[in-house]
Amino acid sequence: MKFSWRIWLLVILLSLSLLVLAPNFEKGVIIKSIEQNSTASESGLIAGEIITSINGEKVETIEDYSRLINSILPSEDPVKLLIATKTQETLLFTNSTPEITVSNLPKTKIKTGLDLSGGARALVDTEEKEITSSELNDLIAVTSERLNVYGLKDVQIKPVSDLSGKNYMLVEIAGSTPKELESLIGQQGKFEAKIGNETVFEGGNKDITYVARTGDQSGIYSCSAYQGGEICNFRFAISLSEKAAQKHANITNELGIDPENLQYLDKKLDLYLDDKLVDSLYIGKDLKGSSTTQIAISGSGTGAARQEAYENAEVDMKQLQTVLISGSLPFKLKIEKLDTISPVLGKEFTKNMIIIALTVFLIISVVLFIKYRRIKLTLAVILTMFSEAFITLAIAALIRWNLDAPSIAGIIAGMGTGVNDQIVIIDEAVSNESQSLKQRIKNAFFIISGAFFTIIAAMLPLFWAGAGMLKGFALTTIIGVSVGILITRPAFSDIVKNIIKE
Numbered sequence: 001m002k003f004s005w006r007i008w009l010l011v012i013l014l015s016l017s018l019l020v021l022a023p024n025f026e027k028g029v030i031i032k033s034i035e036q037n038s039t040a041s042e043s044g045l046i047a048g049e050i051i052t053s054i055n056g057e058k059v060e061t062i063e064d065y066s067r068l069i070n071s072i073l074p075s076e077d078p079v080k081l082l083i084a085t086k087t088q089e090t091l092l093f094t095n096s097t098p099e100i101t102v103s104n105l106p107k108t109k110i111k112t113g114l115d116l117s118g119g120a121r122a123l124v125d126t127e128e129k130e131i132t133s134s135e136l137n138d139l140i141a142v143t144s145e146r147l148n149v150y151g152l153k154d155v156q157i158k159p160v161s162d163l164s165g166k167n168y169m170l171v172e173i174a175g176s177t178p179k180e181l182e183s184l185i186g187q188q189g190k191f192e193a194k195i196g197n198e199t200v201f202e203g204g205n206k207d208i209t210y211v212a213r214t215g216d217q218s219g220i221y222s223c224s225a226y227q228g229g230e231i232c233n234f235r236f237a238i239s240l241s242e243k244a245a246q247k248h249a250n251i252t253n254e255l256g257i258d259p260e261n262l263q264y265l266d267k268k269l270d271l272y273l274d275d276k277l278v279d280s281l282y283i284g285k286d287l288k289g290s291s292t293t294q295i296a297i298s299g300s301g302t303g304a305a306r307q308e309a310y311e312n313a314e315v316d317m318k319q320l321q322t323v324l325i326s327g328s329l330p331f332k333l334k335i336e337k338l339d340t341i342s343p344v345l346g347k348e349f350t351k352n353m354i355i356i357a358l359t360v361f362l363i364i365s366v367v368l369f370i371k372y373r374r375i376k377l378t379l380a381v382i383l384t385m386f387s388e389a390f391i392t393l394a395i396a397a398l399i400r401w402n403l404d405a406p407s408i409a410g411i412i413a414g415m416g417t418g419v420n421d422q423i424v425i426i427d428e429a430v431s432n433e434s435q436s437l438k439q440r441i442k443n444a445f446f447i448i449s450g451a452f453f454t455i456i457a458a459m460l461p462l463f464w465a466g467a468g469m470l471k472g473f474a475l476t477t478i479i480g481v482s483v484g485i486l487i488t489r490p491a492f493s494d495i496v497k498n499i500i501k502e
Helices: 004-021 061-074 131-149 178-185 244-254 306-325 343-372 374-399 405-430 437-465 471-501
Strands: 029-034 050-054 079-085 088-092 100-104 119-126 155-161 169-174 191-195 200-204 208-211 220-226 231-238 270-273 276-281 294-303 335-340
Touching: 004 191, 004 471, 029 088, 029 208, 050 061, 079 437, 119 294, 119 471, 131 155, 200 244, 208 471, 220 306, 231 306, 276 294, 294 306, 343 374, 343 405, 374 405, 374 471, 405 437, 405 471
Parallel strands: none
Antiparallel strands: 029 050, 029 100, 050 079, 079 088, 119 169, 119 335, 155 169, 191 200, 191 270, 208 231, 220 231, 231 294, 270 276
């Protein structure tokens, strides 16, 4: 068979797709989430790290992790727990199980949605009014911060809209139950700032009238060397109501000076979101008994290099600003639709999809062989269909798209369209021999191109239909048919030419 440049292009793209989808043979378990202010988080463990051993014993699967932890903890007295990850070793002294959630490492780079991995999904609306795009972005930022406070890292929050233009927030949490998800996002957030056990001010228009987020009143103001690395300091202004300012004056008037740091008072300003501590700030001694409405909130970020420290400080500042305005949203949330998928059902769904795909392959092979009585043509259709699905999966992995049930359905729809187009090419190639083979292939591509644009036009509205719930189907279908018209169909036509000429 003569290999044209179109066939070589297909071979190259298949090779690149294989690299993208290459199986992961790495051993260990990945930390999915860590409870904030826990012993594990304070020791330096962070979400996303890969645990490789505990007290010198290898951890290759989640079963290994559970067996080792359960053999050591809980205990009456604190015991040493040396947790080794890919980047560091962390030493804990504890008598209880570390407050972390782990899972097995993914086998491939394909990301799966809740339909396959299990979890809960909520479509969230507001009770009082329709929100604008900018208000929706603020809502997503606030909700993300709230869920992170609860130690949930494997969460996706994105804006969606329906065909009428109404905006919603879609929240997906792997491994969560509907009840847990509803309790986390079904209420408007509560922010409190406390000194000791006394509340100084709360979030929202009642106490906080303004939070600076841009301009001269907000930003990174200095960076310097710190403990072998770098530290960058940030500062931004907030405005308190007169009542909140007076309460701040009354409470701070009773405080003394910190004997270890004479620039600050002996108690900190603790920030709580939904009764969970998210940060503690020093109070300057000049604020003792002051009823000023203008307060500068400061903090810092550290890193091995200045750029890393600057980026960490910027992230911390934005998160803190988000927390401070979290109670100021003028609307309450309501859950329009709540779904749950069991991980067991997800695995069963994946298994059934594989069985269906193999069955479809078999049926198509038999039908094509009966129709054309040529094994090479049959194999060409099957291999091209497989190539198209393989490249589509690689593109989805490359753009980090979560494959859910609609996405899988889109891939199958693309495969069906591909088979139909290939049959058109074959039928045109073997018929009407008064025309040249090249002209017959052109006729086939004229038909295929018309079908391609029709499919694209039909898929575009699905990006918004059902508040974006069908976006996965539309996206993978468009990717599949685009891969077909640009790559696999031209290569297939050259393959057919070679087979017919034999």
